[in-house]
Amino acid sequence: MHRQTRLALAALLATGPAALLTASASAITGPAVSDTTLASAAQIVVGDHDHGCSGVLVDPEWLLTAASCFADNPAVGLTVPAGKPKLKTTATIGRSDLSGSDGATRDIVQLVPRSDRDAVLARLNRPVINVAPITLATTAPAAGEELKFAGYGRTKTEWAPLKLHTGTLTVGSSTATTATVTGKDGAAVCMGDSGGPVVRTTGGTPQLTALNSQSFQGGCFGIAATETRTGGISARVDDLASWVNSTTGAPRITDFNCDGAEDIAIADPKAAVGGNDGAGVVRIVYGNNKGTVEINQDLDWVSGGAEAGDWFGEAIATTDHNQDGCTDLVVGTPSEDLGDSTDAGMADVLYGAPSGIGTGTVKDTHFEQDAGTGAIAGSTPETGDRMGQAVAAGTTTSGEPFLVFGAPGEAIGSVPKAGIAFYVRDSTSIGITTANVGISQDSTGVPGSVEANDGFAGSIAADANHIAIGAPGEAIGTDANAGNLAVFSHKLNSEGRPTPLFGLDQDLDTVSGGSEAGDQFGKSLAMVPYRPSGAAAATDSILAVGSPGEDLDIDGVAKTDAGNVLTFRITAAGTYTQLNNYDSGTASDDVTGTSEAGDRFGQTLAAVNTAPHAVGTAATMKLAVGIPGEAVGTATKSGAISTFSLIGSPGANDRWIEVGTSGLPGQPAADQQLGTSIHLTGTKLYAGMPYGPSSYGALYALPMANVIAGGTNTAITTYQPGQGGLPAAGARFGYAAR
Template sequence: MSGTQRPWRRLAAGAAAAVCLALGLGAGAGQPAAAAESCAGDVESDFNGDGLRDMVIADPQATVEGMAKAGQVHVVLGGGKGSVQVHQSMPNVSDGAEPGDQFGFSLAVYDANLDGCSDLAVGIPYEDVGTVADAGLVHLIFGSTLGIGQGTPDRGFRHGGALAETSEPEDWVGYAVAATRSATGVPYLVIGAPGEDISGKTDSGLVSAVYGTDFRATSFDQDSPGVWEDREAYDQFGSAIVANNNHFVVGVPGESVDTDQSAGVVMAFRTSINTDGIPAPSFGMGQLRAAGSEKSAETGDRYGTSMALIPASSTLGEYLLAVGVPGEDLADVVDAGAVQTYRLSPTGDVAELNWIDQNAADVEGEAEPGDFFGQAMAGMALRLAVGVPGEESSEEHIDKGGVHFFPLGGAPGAGDAWIEPGAGIPSTPASRQLAGISLGVSNTTLLVGMPYGPEGGHAVYGYSKGDSSPVGGIRTWKPGQDGIPLGDGAFGAVVR
């Protein structure tokens, strides 16, 4: 693999081109008045502490104060209280907006200082650190009863600063972020830097954990003690991260398996620090972990490009782990894509469940070249939403995309459902929409971002959690509504 390639950006040629075409304007807005004297606490994504869930919609290609693709994040306040635009040129956020930063490329929400208000970690992998291009940065922006970014000044996490490593070009700190609270209640933020070069191994990747209310940090890679597999060039360790209160799982889609380049693996760690000073390694696996599996690792599969962790049993503490394999070739169908699901116990035991692809028995549709089934995923109750951004239902709408829903119990074809622009997604069908490229989930709603395609069609759609065929009762957020200013670059590229 060439040292100049960035394979984790790979999509179908048309899809990749479409991502680059989105241009627009992002505007700022003032903060609302305080809603309460203290934060309500125990409410998901509640940045102003009023006890209502807020919505987070990133537009990493937004223009901010004339800076193209500087990026901003829209926080839509619960209860119809309007929206707040968060970016690097607002008070209490350090640095300043610069062209191409892509503030909001990744997002994580958690209560970092345990004050009852949610806080927002924003990944900015293309931030220049001094003269070091695309070294990357993560801003932790605090919520308060005055509003997000209006109380405690933000904290920044970058190599050479709060994170120990030296900043280098194209480290891409913040390419992926995930957050949780450990089993003992400790706030926990995990930061991926898949472009980190270590010991001359280009893009081998590095992950950092920031934990506790005093924001201690530790960094580790595949050559750290007890970590599965060895560090190699182009592994891109840290390209994707998901977390629960027992584990976080790191995607390593560039990992070579035997002679198969970019076959991909995933590695799990506990949300506790061991005697080596890093999160305790739990397990690692690729497509051949389960004995007797017929699915083998192949060059370009990119297993671990996306993942989802879905609670399966509140009494047993079990989770369902889904791993996306968007580069999977099915027979002679190149890059059709697939998903593998597992059951994950609190102790780290893993049991293989289902292999899911569009050629499986009774599954709607069929696998086609360049579908990239599994490029993005989100879980809701015991259902899995799988993004298929390269899907096209006719030659008229190339890379229109769509979202496939599957039950996480039983056969994949037992109750699956499909939505796409014009059929379940209330957006006019067009080419290069890449529906399914952006998925998120709250405690009540599956979120489908539509950041690409015709500018007037950029929106986020919310579906009731658990719906097997979510085609009614859809909630819509888009520029010009809910206090969100008009104009955007890629509104909905990340949703939480």
């Protein structure tokens, strides 16, 4: 299983103190492990057993291992490209005997290398939930200190042993990035052990101090009997906690070609395709200046055909649905006609791949009613169903991929436009799935009742913990379009559906305000995971709910459709509490702006937790609110965006953004409707302006410093047809972006 090129390294490095054989295809000559101090160790197999090495679990989704395991020629250099490994790579974690079934087996789908030492973080395709990650030491290996080391490589007598082996080493000296070590009692690092853990046990708790890197391999199988040295070099990791935590705890970026650089998908659903106005396109801009591509329904790998008025891309989301390390694009086409049913709608998952989206073996998983399996196959497409008007996607806390598609125009029985959501989930194995169920207000435990024009699933938000489904057309009592929503956990009930937890509307004593006609409570939703103080993980969620039709009394004057947003904390136990009430307020309060009639504050929402593994703070929990009806001076519907903290005081954490501020170019003008399209990532706010000033539309990427309270403006990135490789064509470019 080891590449013969590795065997030549001794000769290549046979001068001076560097006369060490790189152990990146290396196993310890010591005994098979029987204790639990190294339960987090991992065996790594690259390619079709091209070579192997070892590693250690430092986060449920990440291994720390040797960069030399992935380098083309470790004897020459340890440079490893960031992104997806060149060859399929498999890791077995927490299985000291490889012939057993304990622990877990995962694919490695992303590499984040160090440039200063033989170390790389390797992301797994889904989390490991039955093996505890090891913690990193905080002090350097000390001269004379004895440490335990382990690996799955060769032993004295075996080429490819099935058991994890350990040994003890003594530290000689340390540099800033390495430590010289010598195996004790004849133990040595061998081929296949590279990247394996070097551990200090303190108070009964193992701490990762270093990784196996290089060795003379004295006594290892296949090494000349004349080589008796057991010394080597370990790569220190005791100083890498900040790097490890910031990498493993960062929000996932959009990366369709899995090269480690952030990409962006920009929808223009009004764009013409082949002369068909409003057929719709999605344009991909790859990071690292790797070009742009257009996706439309006339491509042979995309389902359907481009037709006038389809509005392909009206709703989009991103996720790694097939868990191969490349981001996949979820596209809703709610105005698609199916047979004689106009605006029946459909949805697709378009798969990323190393050569770009749509270039892999599997390119598209298509969803339309009366096709496929499950509830979607059992449902009939009808005029006005608008399947795909709202879409959400992600993975559960256990790593199972899910999709949610809204069809708010679906008739339930004989009740028109009551609405339904389709929930797609892989709960059994890794890979693409079509297993799905329908969720409506007629489903067991779902709050509310089926009524005409409820529009259930007209809005959807979801994270790893919970799902929220809005019904902005819901009548509360006699108040039409007052709106409500239902919240679910991903735990499946006896019907195989997500478990309903509770409903929210403004007539509840636990919710601010009161239900009124036209409020459209739940018209927009945003949700992110939240780790409260004292919790071990982000098992809670923060939900933001927009009511753009809310009428407000401002200094005794009624402001119709001024709009507001409420936020709620949802606990792992399924309970909730309201947190904040956001609106533009009065001219004299501490929130920037003033609520006016027709502002429609909360028409759109975006949220992000910039450090989802850490305890949530006002600085890490971000909310952006779109106000497309805002008049700036005399420019009606010029629009604005207001940003806040999701958990901090609104006025102490807000920032007002209009055209001409925060780096946005130009001057406010009528009908620009800034705030129509917003999306937050860990580092940027994407603000779409599909209605101008460009005749095609535009999208702006504003660095986080430009959009947070007290931040200083830096350069923004502009995406606009006719620039940066984007064709000079379109009609609503920036309508959505992910």
